[in-house]
Amino acid sequence: MTTTEHIKALRSEPWREQLRQKMTNKERVAIPRVRMPELSPDFRSHSYEEVNLGLTAEQSMREAQRCLDCPNPTCMGGCPVEINIPTFIKNIERGDFTEAAKTLKETSALPAVCGRVCPQEKQCESQCIHLKMGKEAVAIGYLERFAADYERESGNISIPQTAAANGIKIAVVGSGPAGLSFAGDMAKLGYEVTVYEALHEIGGVLKYGIPEFRLPNRIVDVEIAILQKMGVQFVTNCIVGKTISYDDLHASGFKGIFIASGAGLPNFMNIPGENLIGVLSSNEYLTRVNLMAAASPNSDTPVLKGKKVAIIGGGNTAMDSVRTARRLGADKAIIVYRRSEEEMPARIEEIKHAKEEGIIFMTLHNPIKYIGDENGRVVQMLLQKMELGEPDASGRRRPVEISGATELIDIDMAIVSIGVSPNPLIPKTFHGLNVSKWGTIIVDPDSLKSDLPDIYAGGDIVRGGATVILAMGDGRKAAQAMHRQLKVSGLPLIPNS
Helix, strand or coil: CCHHHHHHHHHCCHHHHHHHHHCCHHHHHCCCCCCCCECCHHHHCCCCCCCECCCCHHHHHHHHCCCCCCCCCHHHHCCCCCCCHHHHHHHHHCCCHHHHHHHHHCCCCCHHHHHHHCCHHHCHHHHCHHHHCCCCCCCHHHHHHHHHHHHHHHCCCCCCCCCCCCCCEEEEECCCHHHHHHHHHHHHCCCEEEEECCCCCCCCHHHHCCCCCCCCHHHHHHHHHHHHHCCCEEECCCCECCCECHHHHHHCCEEEEEECCCCCEECCCCCCCCCCECEEEHHHHHHHHHHHCCCCCCCCCCCCCCCEEEEECCCHHHHHHHHHHHHCCCCEEEEEECCCHHHCCCCHHHHHHHHHCCCEEEECEEEEEEEECCCCEEEEEEEEEEEEEEECCCCCEEEEEEEEEEEEEECCEEEECCCEECCCHHHHHCCCCCECCCCCECCCCCCCECCCCCEEECCHHHHCCCCHHHHHHHHHHHHHHHHHHHHHHCCCCCCCC
């Protein structure tokens, strides 16, 4: 059944007509968008408890009533994993929360995760018909989180159906969102999937990169447990390209490989003083705090807890870092960003939360030098004042230096969060991969297939740095393409040796 046929079939379901008769579209449009309950800023700025508290059943059903059940649901076109948004929302409206969760899991391996960290305002919600009427979009992300949380908390967790085992082994490199999404779809199709993770915890960036106050690890663990019940196997502490090689995967009988190793190599600015004690990357900082308990007083690898901490950057990772520093005792936690707030790539919600928690924003400033004391510790940062010029290739106005305008501020810690590059290990050890000048793997945009016949790739190893939901979309696309090739050829991707 095609997507169009599927939507037409859904439109004919009797319960939909009953819901339509309960309220007119005019009444639905008049309902104000729900507001997410949150912990108070004073409390949460010193706590690792999750900030957003989730919706009640009553709030969710009321918000679901705002959905107009459009004949042409444009919101679905904004979802990289193609969630059947109208159906899951209408299930919430009629109180069938379990069915709503099942609908989500038809296409999403991580609904409780996406409901928390996906930038819905730039994806599905940006396509909502309400916006054309001058209203706020339906809170699709909040409803997704509610349905997934309801199922988990009810204890009645459904496991997606899988096809009969076909005996074909597939390997996945990396257990981040792209790898997990790919693994889930391939398991549904009957493949024997093994995911290799370099770290000791499964989840990739979901575990090491996103703090618990935004995405609790227990939420990620439940989603992973579902994949395990679907038959997906996980191997931790295994670095593909070092612990095991490309040839080892062949020898083990894997007939297709999906590379989803992410982009964990931090970028720096190459300015004087970056080697001083107290200057580190957001990758190191968040990984040590989130995954290695470095904030604990009993930690074997404690992290520096600065009192005057500056974070360089304006993305979600910068917001995660600065809010973490605040929770670790920083009296003064500062975002330093070379453009204006309007150009910040971070989610509006994350900026809002940061401001509420007392974070200082120094926009239109750019570091040009770190200054240390006699012990080699950073104590000051010299900032170049900026102004905005014409838009650059990204569409944002280019920051331009204001000649002679600088500012010196006192700091005892600087966290650099200006982007990441792919880890070069896979491209260097999988000989024959076509790699860009940025170190990303070059793939066919439609299939995500590389130059090597058995290798597909997606997520940050291809994109260089993107969102969780875009990585998941890559995982789904690659799974469909690999399955299609195997099905059409009737032969394994890797010939038997």
